[in-house]
Amino acid sequence: MRRRIRVNTSKILTNCKKSPPIYNFLYFITYILDENVFIGYHYKNVFIRGNFMNKWINRIYENYPKRFSFPILTYPILKILGYNVAQMLTDSEIHYLCLMKIMEKFDVYGVATAMDLSVEAEEFGCSIDFEEEEVPKVKKPLISSLEDIKYIKVSEVGRKRTKIVLETLERVLKENPRIPVFGSMIGPFSLSIRLYDINEIMVNLIEEPEKVHELLEKTFEFLLSYGKEMKRLGAKGVLIAEPAAGLLSPKFCDEFSSSYIKRITDNLQDEHFIVILHNCGNTQKLVDSMVSTGSKILHFGNAVDLKKDIIGKVPENIIVMGNLDPVNVFMKGEVKEIYNKTINLLEELKDYKNFVISSGCDIPYRTPLENIEAFFSAVKDYNEKL
Structure with missing residues (x-):
């Protein structure tokens, strides 16, 4: 009778990391055998491959009461590299270098391409204003009437x-990063208000909802294709930014935002x-709608109180991220203030297993690097005291 011997490749590989030749050889063997390997005693040393995004999620619970961090970090890191925002968002080489520097320098549990809510509108034909220290902006809506x-x-x-975003993802993923790499894209409703005037859209949610849905179907179609391409390249997920949904009532959020996000999620998530x-808007009344999308992670902005207004409404099997004011x-806080506010947020949410600390939105370019370091120092110190 044959006996199956179960080898803990995860433990072996972790112990061999101090010897790169042995480590690389063993990793190659596990790859050939199609072993699903998840290694690392700390998230700086995690390697994700195969179908382990579920395990990546589960590890958040297993690590409790210690915490992982996943701030939206790209823009401030450009100063280390000597580039500005406009340069990065028009050059995949700079974008690639930025993501690699984040993974090299900081203990992040995941990394995402830059949050730039003009990329998709530009693909539809909108003109874009670029600045050196600010995110790009759409100059004006693409159309001026519903008939258009x-x-x-x-x-x-x-x-x-x-194309630049996808090239960035492809390059980073070829480096076999040791943490999951996510793409970023705008949500369907937030894209729609860049293509057509926001005030007109808000009025026509009531007066001509079928026309708004016609526009949303087009934004949905494009975004689904974009997400599929990210997935094809090997990204481990996508961060969908849908801040404009914060302007909607729960009923309208369900109809004009969450239903489309759910269709994207149903097609991509596995x-x-x-x-x-x-959603960095006023989401206190939109939690149920956001949960209905099926997204495994909900990321909230600093407009809400996570403990008072949010996390108790979110099922424990869904991760909540947020929400230090970017x-x-x-950007504006002193080092000591940032350190203390990070500790305070961790303490406030200490009873919730499904929490990952993050910024409330993308951190601005002008943020001092010592402020970023204060955040990570606080997370590290909090974990070490447990």
Whole structure:
């Protein structure tokens, strides 16, 4: 009778990391055998491969009461490299270097491409204003009337700057990163208000909802294709930024935002790829709607009190991320203040297993690096005291 011997490749590989030749050889063997390997005693040393995004999620619970961190970090890191925002968002080499520097320098549990909510609108034909220290902005809506919606053509992914994002992902993923790499993209409703005037859209949610849905179908179609391309390249998930949904009532959020996010999630999310839904608006009354999307992670901004308004409404099997103020804390705060606010947020949410500390939105370019380091020092010190 044959006996099956179960080898703990995870433990062996972790112990061999101090000897790179042995480590690389053993990793190659496990790859050939199609072993699913998840290694690392600390998230700086995690290697994700195969179908282990579920395990990546589970490890958040297993690690409790210690915490992982996943701030939206790209822009401030550019100062280390000597580049500005406009340069990175138009050059995949700089974007690649930025993500690699984040993984090299900080103990992040995951990393995502830059949050740039103009990329997709540009693909539809919008003109974009670029600045050296601020995220790009759409100059004006693409169309001026509901009747123009029928003339909007759904662009192919990769014609303009989505190509740069995809090239960045491809390059980073070829480096076999030891943490999951996520793409980032705008949500369907937030994209729609860049293509058509926001005030007109808000009025027509009531007066001509079928026209708004016609526009949303086009944004949905493009974003689904974009997400599929990220997944094809090997990204482990996508962060969908849908801040404009914070302007909606729960009923309208269900109809004009969450239903479309759910369709994206249903098409993309599996054991290999997860969806992070980000909304930095006033989401106190929208938690149920966000949960209904099926996204495995919900990311909240600093407009809400996570303990008072949010986390108790979220099922424990869904991860909650957030929500230190990216401007008033990270960018404008003093080092000691940032350290203390990070500790305070961790303490406030200490009873919840499904929490990962993060910034409330993308951290601005002008944020001092010592402020970023204070955040990570606080997380490290908090964990070491447990």
